[in-house]
Amino acid sequence: MGCRLLGTLFGVDGELLERQYRNHLSGYLCWEQLPHAEEWLLFEKNIGVYVGLDEVCLSRGELYTVLINKERKGRSGSLIAVVKGTDVKTVTSVLLRLSRRRRFQVREITMDMAPNMEQIARLCFPAARRVTDRFHVQKLAYEAVQDMRVKARWEALDEESVQIAHAKACGKIYHAPVFENGDSRKQLLSRSIYLLYKKESLWTESQRVRAGILFREYPDIK
Template identity: 40%
Template sequence: MKESYKKESFIFPENFGPNMAIDETGLVNGELYTIVLNKDGRGRKGSIAALIKGTRGKDIANAITEEVPFSTRMKIKGITLDLANNMDWIVRQIAPNSIRTYDRFHVQKIVSDAVQTIRVHYRW
C-alpha cells in the first residue's frame, strides 16, 4: 500500500463487528474518503471502524486487510453498501463470507426509473 494512504487512513480493528456498512463521503475540500462503520454502534463511540482517503478499491481493500486480522474480518456477517462497483469489490475482498445488503435508496431509484420508462412507453 502507498505510504500516503497509510498516513491518511484511520483503521480501528477493535471496532469491526458482525454488522457493518461502507460508503464514500466528502470531508475536506471535496476530497472523497471511504468510511466503514459498525452499525451496532448506532453512531456512538466505537462506530467508526475505518476512515481511508480515496475510493480506489485496491487501496481500500489493502489498507483494511493489512490492519485488520483475517479472523476479525471473517466474523463480519453482513455489510450494507451502495451499488458502486468498487464498493462491492472491496466488500468481496475484506469479508468474502458476508452477506451484502444494497442500500434501499439506490435499489428503489432503479426500480422507480424502470417503472417510469414502462409507464411512458405505454402512455396512450
C-alpha cells in the same frame, strides 16, 4: 463545546486554548495513527457482525471510503475505518490490516451498487453476505420515475409549441386546455415532482387530486 467558545465564556484566548489542548492535553502528538492519519484511520476493536461500507465527501470535494459498525447506530465506537479515496487497491490494502479473525467475524456488509465497493467487500470480508442498501435502490427507482416525468413534460412542451404555431398561423390566440384541477398538461407534469417522492399517505388533498390525474394520463408513471 469547542475550545474557542470556552475561551469566550471564560475570558481567555480561545485559539491559544485550542492549541494547548491539541498539543499537550489531548495526546494528539503521541497518537499512534498520526503518521498516516491524513491517508487512513483504522479502529479494529470497533468491528462487529453487521457493517456498512460507503463513500463520503468529507472536505474540499475529496472522497473517502468509510467502514462503520451498524449496530452502534452512529454512536461512539461506530467508526471502523476511513480511507482516503475509493480505489479498490488502496482501500483493500488498508482493510486487510484488520486481523483475519476480525474480518471473518463480519456476517453482513451493506453497501451501494458501485462495482468497486462490491469488489472491496468480496476481497476483505469473504465470509460476509453482501447486501445492497435500500436507500440506493429507492434512489434509483425515484430517479427512473422522475426521468419518465421529465420526458413526458418535454413531449408536452413540444406538443404545445406545435399547437401555438398552428393557432398563430390561423390568426387565433392559443389557450392551453386544462384538467379539472386547473393544471395544464405541462403544469401537471411540472407540479408532480414532489408528490412522486412522497408516500401516498403523506400527500395533501391537492396532491392527491393531481396524482389521480397524472396516473390517469400517464399509466406508465403510475
